[in-house]
């Protein structure tokens with residue numbers, strides 16, 4: 274079958290490879306769509322980061338490069354292994370793409386399996402990937418979706434789960450009131466903004482790109498989209514909140530000035546959730562954090578988040594369709610996928626790839 278294989282920095286090849294073997298407790302998924310994520314671009318430009326090298330095997334998947342890429346995937350069950358009685362051929366599914374050590378408790382009672390040692394992802398560290406015609410996945414990581422969710426939209430359930438978990442890390446677990454400021458309206462920031470809007474908050478974003486501000490207003494339904502070169506964002510937030518400041522702040526830009534703005538915009542006892550994965554050590558003035566008793570929290574990926582994310586999409590509370598900005602075939606992965614996202618990221622939010630030839634020319 275055809276697959277996109279990561280050999281190393283700037284070296285991704287579309288190849289014909291053997292499909293994975295079906296084992297007891299696993300099912301084969303014919304891939305419908307797989308999104309390209311910023312992390313894939315980091316692996317291509319600066320990696321390997323999560324991917325193994327040809328000489329150093331993944332400590333958790335025990336595979337070396339090349340590995341198949343892709344973890345934002347949706348598809349249809351095409352084969353079911355022994356020991357699975359709650360999946361059938363034809364079911365529509367998405368994957369929670371974890372590769373964890375076998376002794377980790379991955380039951381729904383454990384709310385920290387994503388923090389276990391050597392945690393890594395299908396489609397980066399090994400065990401196949403969504404940028405191939407099909408993939409074999411353990412039952413635990415397969416989530417059924419209703420047929421009412423189109424399979425292209427379903428490929429966004431993985432990044433939306435990142436946003437849902439980030440919002441939960443702020444202590445927001447249901448409908449609530451309050452003012453939230455999101456720093457950066459890239460794919461992660463805009464999905465966080467969508468979840469906040471769905472929970473009933475007033476949402477503002479600060480973003481340099483005009484197109485991204487427009488998309489945040491139109492598609493994520495944010496209330497305010499600020500250009501930090503034009504306005505003092507923290508002052509605007511204080512004005513809009515009767516001098517109190519934002520109750521919740523989310524960092525999704527990996528930019529020091531944004532982190533500072535979020536701290537300056539925060540209300541006393543507000544919560545700042547950092548989603549950004551920093552390539553450098555940010556420099557900010559923490560005095561306001563102390564004086565306002567701001568709580569800063571991290572967030573990584575998701576844990577038991579997929580079922581509620583699927584509900585958010587199935588119920589129509591969040592419409593992910595506007596965030597799909599391209600649909601391509603696997604052969605065009607580098608030219609029309611990676612290059613577009615690297616060189617014209619303003620115009621692209623989520624580019625989906627069809628390994629089975631459903632993409633648009």
Ligand SMILES: NC(=O)c1ccc[n+]([C@@H]2O[C@H](COP(=O)([O-])OP(=O)(O)OC[C@H]3O[C@@H](n4cnc5c(N)ncnc54)[C@H](O)[C@@H]3O)[C@@H](O)[C@H]2O)c1
Pocket residue numbers: 311312435456457458459460461462479480481482485501525526527528530531547548549550551572573574575618
């Ligand atoms: N925590 C997690 O689980 C998780 C998962 C996926 C991605 N991430 C991280 O989240 C971050 C955001 O991801 P993304 O794909 O949306 O990135 P992105 O680069 O597409 O978006 C960042 C946005 O920030 C904006 N920005 C930069 N400087 C700014 C400034 N001074 N003022 C206002 N806006 C500014 C950019 O214009 C851009 O639109 C990255 O660091 C990524 O690695 C984290």
